[in-house]
Amino acid sequence: MSVFLNKRAKGKLRIEKPSQKPFLFHQKLPEYKITPLISLKSLAKNLKIGNIWVKDESNRLGLPAFKILGASWAVYRNIEEKFNIHSENNENFPEFIKKIKKIPSITLITATDGNHGRAVARIAKLYSWNAKIFMPEGSKEARINAILSEGAQVIIVKGDYDLAVQEAAKLESKLNWVIQDTAYENYEKIPKWIIEGYSTLCWEIDNQLSHSKIDLIFIQIGVGSLASAIIKFYKHENYNESPKILGIEPLGVACAKESVKAGKIVTINGPYNSIMAGLNCGTISKISWPLILAGIDGFIEVSNDFAIKGMKTFSNDGIISGETGASGLGGLLELTEQDNGKLFRHQFNLNENSNVLIFSTEGATDPDFYNNEIKKSNIFEKKYLKSC
Numbered sequence: 001m002s003v004f005l006n007k008r009a010k011g012k013l014r015i016e017k018p019s020q021k022p023f024l025f026h027q028k029l030p031e032y033k034i035t036p037l038i039s040l041k042s043l044a045k046n047l048k049i050g051n052i053w054v055k056d057e058s059n060r061l062g063l064p065a066f067k068i069l070g071a072s073w074a075v076y077r078n079i080e081e082k083f084n085i086h087s088e089n090n091e092n093f094p095e096f097i098k099k100i101k102k103i104p105s106i107t108l109i110t111a112t113d114g115n116h117g118r119a120v121a122r123i124a125k126l127y128s129w130n131a132k133i134f135m136p137e138g139s140k141e142a143r144i145n146a147i148l149s150e151g152a153q154v155i156i157v158k159g160d161y162d163l164a165v166q167e168a169a170k171l172e173s174k175l176n177w178v179i180q181d182t183a184y185e186n187y188e189k190i191p192k193w194i195i196e197g198y199s200t201l202c203w204e205i206d207n208q209l210s211h212s213k214i215d216l217i218f219i220q221i222g223v224g225s226l227a228s229a230i231i232k233f234y235k236h237e238n239y240n241e242s243p244k245i246l247g248i249e250p251l252g253v254a255c256a257k258e259s260v261k262a263g264k265i266v267t268i269n270g271p272y273n274s275i276m277a278g279l280n281c282g283t284i285s286k287i288s289w290p291l292i293l294a295g296i297d298g299f300i301e302v303s304n305d306f307a308i309k310g311m312k313t314f315s316n317d318g319i320i321s322g323e324t325g326a327s328g329l330g331g332l333l334e335l336t337e338q339d340n341g342k343l344f345r346h347q348f349n350l351n352e353n354s355n356v357l358i359f360s361t362e363g364a365t366d367p368d369f370y371n372n373e374i375k376k377s378n379i380f381e382k383k384y385l386k387s388c
């Protein structure tokens with residue numbers, strides 16, 4: 001496995017400056033705390049890389065994935081726009097909720113492969129609203145049940161994630177808000193706000209690393225909204241020393257890489273063999289496409305075996321990470337296994353002083369699968385089961 005290098009990638013981009021407003025909003029939400037940034041010291045030493053930093057999103061605002069950062073901000077921005085109600089600087093969240101009680105009840109609707117849908121359902125619960133979540137055929141029971149546990153209705157479509165997106169889109173109306181994390185024809189505003197919401201990850205990391213230099217970032221790509229947030233932050237023309245960014249996609253579901261190769265958005269139809277549910281998207285988001293084309297320096301297709309290797313390696317360091325969450329580390333492991341990673345090291349100028357950043361974007365969102373793979377791992381039993 002090697003990196004597909006994107007010859008059209010640029011070092012810096014002339015784009016809108018990321019705002020701190022979502023970060024300030026998130027800090028008001030119940031259960032907000034900064035998520036850990038962990039240094040994988042022994043792995044870095046073994047791989048002869050200065051530092052491998054991991055942003056651990058296994059508990060974000062009480063949910064086991066980063067996705068609620070986007071959903072919460074997009075719904076808030078829609079409330080502002082539709083009802084002219086704001087969360088004022090000097091106001092806490094319960095005060096904001098009181099104002100929300102005065103508007104008609106809304107139903108939030110989206111498609112999901114698990115994490116985004118649960119996040120939307122949690123936001124609906126927070127405002128005492130309803131949620132309708134569309135999921136692809138073959139979605140894991142654990143992920144369906146997690147969404148049902150938020151009080152949402154789940155609809156399984158007879159097809160893949162792209163079909164779920166289309167079905168959800170049909171329900172948009174005045175009091176039925178479609179909160180999808182992917183943009184398509186005439187649907188861009190909400191996904192743009194979702195991308196803005198994800199920038200909280202970067203503001204936190206900037207504080208945690210005291211602005212020290214990052215050389216290379218591994219970022220998972222499903223529809224590309226998360227990657228867009230990373231690109232917008234780190235490749236902004238005002239950012240000090242922009243890192244290189246590698247996009248992680250599952251083997252056989254590399255719709256971003258194939259789009260870059262073709263020079264236009266390409267769809268990869270399901271069914272897919274990948275266990276990385278969060279990345280099993282056939283088409284990248286319309287608004288992410290120009291950012292990915294200009295901002296992702298290379299692409300890696302990660303195999304299921306290496307996603308599992310990533311999970312196990314994380315668990316050795318006490319990080320609980322599901323199949324999608326660990327695919328970034330899986331990609332690094334896959335690249336360094338081959339020819340001792342010589343080519344990869346050379347391509348990205350990596351050495352014992354380099355700082356690499358990886359995102360563990362979820363916890364064990366399919367606990368049975370996780371448990372089976374990690375086998376009797378003490379970490380799972382002690383840490384994860386306690387927090388369920």
Ligand SMILES: Cc1ncc(COP(=O)(O)O)c(C=O)c1O
Nearest residue numbers: 115222223224225226278361362
């Ligand atoms: C855990 C996890 N990581 C990464 C991603 C990829 O995010 P995006 O679809 O914005 O590219 C997803 C998407 O669902 C996810 O659930």
